[in-house]
Amino acid sequence: MSTIVKISNLDKYFGRLHVLKNVSLEVAEREVVCLIGRSGSGKSTLLRCINFLEEPSHGSIEVDGLHVNSGEKGRAHRQLVHDVRLKTGMVFQEFNLFPHMSVLENVIEGPVTVKGMDRQQAIELAEHNLDSVGLLFKKDEYPNRLSGGQKQRVAIARALTMEPRVMLFDEPTSALDPELIGEVLNVMKKVAKDGMTMLVVTHEMGFAREVADRVIVMADGELIEDGKPEQIFNEPKDPRTEALIVRYRTGSG
Amino acid sequence: MSAFGTENKGEVKSQGDLLFEAQQRQKQRFNRNVGASWGIFFLIIVYFFSGQNFLGIKTIELNTEFIINNMGFIAKGLPQTLLVSVLAITLAMILALLAALGRLSTFPPLYALSTFYVSLIRGTPLYLQIFFFFLALPQLGIVLTGLLAGVLALGLNYGAYMSEIFRAGLASVGKGQIEAAAALGMTPWQTMRRVVLPQALRFAIPPVGNEFIAMTKDSALVSATGFVQEIMWRATRVGRAQFNNLEALIMAAVFYWVMTLILTYVQSIIEARLSKGDR
Ligand SMILES: Nc1ncnc2c1ncn2[C@@H]1O[C@H](COP(=O)(O)OP(=O)(O)O)[C@@H](O)[C@H]1O
Ligand SMILES: [Mg+2]
Numbered sequence: 001m002s003t004i005v006k007i008s009n010l011d012k013y014f015g016r017l018h019v020l021k022n023v024s025l026e027v028a029e030r031e032v033v034c035l036i037g038r039s040g041s042g043k044s045t046l047l048r049c050i051n052f053l054e055e056p057s058h059g060s061i062e063v064d065g066l067h068v069n070s071g072e073k074g075r076a077h078r079q080l081v082h083d084v085r086l087k088t089g090m091v092f093q094e095f096n097l098f099p100h101m102s103v104l105e106n107v108i109e110g111p112v113t114v115k116g117m118d119r120q121q122a123i124e125l126a127e128h129n130l131d132s133v134g135l136l137f138k139k140d141e142y143p144n145r146l147s148g149g150q151k152q153r154v155a156i157a158r159a160l161t162m163e164p165r166v167m168l169f170d171e172p173t174s175a176l177d178p179e180l181i182g183e184v185l186n187v188m189k190k191v192a193k194d195g196m197t198m199l200v201v202t203h204e205m206g207f208a209r210e211v212a213d214r215v216i217v218m219a220d221g222e223l224i225e226d227g228k229p230e231q232i233f234n235e236p237k238d239p240r241t242e243a244l245i246v247r248y249r250t251g252s253g
Numbered sequence: 254m255s256a257f258g259t260e261n262k263g264e265v266k267s268q269g270d271l272l273f274e275a276q277q278r279q280k281q282r283f284n285r286n287v288g289a290s291w292g293i294f295f296l297i298i299v300y301f302f303s304g305q306n307f308l309g310i311k312t313i314e315l316n317t318e319f320i321i322n323n324m325g326f327i328a329k330g331l332p333q334t335l336l337v338s339v340l341a342i343t344l345a346m347i348l349a350l351l352a353a354l355g356r357l358s359t360f361p362p363l364y365a366l367s368t369f370y371v372s373l374i375r376g377t378p379l380y381l382q383i384f385f386f387f388l389a390l391p392q393l394g395i396v397l398t399g400l401l402a403g404v405l406a407l408g409l410n411y412g413a414y415m416s417e418i419f420r421a422g423l424a425s426v427g428k429g430q431i432e433a434a435a436a437l438g439m440t441p442w443q444t445m446r447r448v449v450l451p452q453a454l455r456f457a458i459p460p461v462g463n464e465f466i467a468m469t470k471d472s473a474l475v476s477a478t479g480f481v482q483e484i485m486w487r488a489t490r491v492g493r494a495q496f497n498n499l500e501a502l503i504m505a506a507v508f509y510w511v512m513t514l515i516l517t518y519v520q521s522i523i524e525a526r527l528s529k530g531d532r
Binding site for chain 1: 427429430432433434435436437438439440443447448451452455
């Protein structure tokens with residue numbers, strides 16, 4: 001299987017704060033990788049470096065064969081970043097739907113504006129994806145009329161409609177009321193089953209156990225453990241992993 | 254508002270309902286009294302200018318013939334006032350938006366241009382700016398019509414003050430919106446055009462409405478150039494010519510006031526519609 005995401009020797013500083021420390025990571029096609037770790041360990045930053053919402057300080061990123069070195073500037077670099085963003089879909093904790101656009105407009109915005117796709121074709125694709133997240137009947141609503149769970153499902157449909165090679169999820173259920181988490185996780189399971197490559201930052205251990213091919217544990221800007229879910233959850237090697245899992249189990253994570 | 258009144262019909266009213274109704278009644282009574290007081294003030298003013306002699310107090314007598322004869326002449330200034338204001342607010346919105354964008358620029362000359370413009374305009378009187386365009390520029394060989402000078406001066410002036418409105422509008426669009434657009438692959442320009450500006454402009458509509466209403470009155474200053482035949486120009490012209498300044502200015506005041514009342518009402522409708530849809 002081919003590698004879709006390859007992160008090599010990545011460092012990220014925020015001012016003097018060393019947030020990512022020589023991180024390397026590969027994600028294979030169709031793989032679902034869950035990233036867990038305490039708050040502030042650098043999970044979001046790592047995810048955001050992949051599509052250059054954060055510019056890495058050192059190291060390189062490769063997405064579906066596109067190799068981008070950090071620290072470069074200029075047109076060619078910007079074009080490369082743009083191309084990487086076309087290959088990555090991102091789902092945010094806070095949904096970030098466009099409030100001035102209807103659900104359907106939100107979903108076709110990327111294909112039409114960015115890819116220059118024919119509007120009718122974009123609508124067909126969008127409706128297909130809205131249907132698969134179960135929200136086709138809400139296509140003419142505005143985001144402020146949706147529940148949090150519905151918003152996040154629309155956000156997933158919006159990202160999918162760009163037909164990315166990999167989907168990045170940054171705590172997609174952390175802003176939701178507990179009773180709405182399930183519907184979003186179910187949609188994510190479906191996306192995984194359809195063969196999407198996924199990198200998911202989450203505190204949902206049930207989801208990680210059930211869906212992930214691999215679980216990676218982060219602490220203080222480093223990847224401290226990487227393995228199958230059963231191994232990570234049942235026989236953690238690093239005491240910090242163990243502490244983390246105990247915290248989740250006691251519900252104080 | 255109807256949820257309280259209708260759903261509980263026929264049922265025993267709770268203490269909360271009773272309290273709420275008492276509050277509503279109190280509010281209604283207050284509003285009624287305010288309305289009645291307005292009416293009384295209005296009557297007092299009308300009486301004050303009625304020319305009647307009452308209880309030994311001689312009130313002011315207005316020349317009704319002059320008023321009737323010149324009403325039409327002054328009224329013709331209304332479209333001119335609105336024309337100046339509409340053109341100037343359009344210019345002001347463009348300048349304000351550019352100034353607000355300049356304040357976001359990381360390119361020093363652009364940032365400086367924006368702050369320079371705002372500082373210069375805010376640091377000088379509007380009256381001076383109007384004369385500058387009309388009287389000072391001809392010395393440099395630039396002769397503007399009264400209308401153009403007025404529109405430029407008002408537009409530049411209001412643009413500087415309104416840049417804050419657009420700055421707030423742009424700031425109201427969260428970082429998450431910009432990141433979501435970037436993650437979709439939008440360029441900074443696409444992000445601005447498709448995501449940030451539509452939200453910022455919607456945010457700016459109510460305050461821009463306020464500025465427009467203020468401008469319809471500041472446009473009176475343009476009459477000073479002597480070449481824009483708006484309400485104020487007409488009022489001072491007939492007032493001076495026939496030595497009926499009192500009547501002329503009162504007529505102008507009524508025109509401005511009624512216009513403001515109407516515009517304020519229109520604005521409240523627009524605002525209500527915006528807040529309801531929130532789309
Ligand atoms: N834009 C930023 N500027 C400065 N510090 C930041 C910024 N974003 C994140 N950080 C810091 O980087 C560290 C890692 O943050 P983050 O990647 O958000 O962690 P996580 O997602 O694991 O909670 C934290 O200490 C956080 O305060
Ligand atoms: Mg995070």
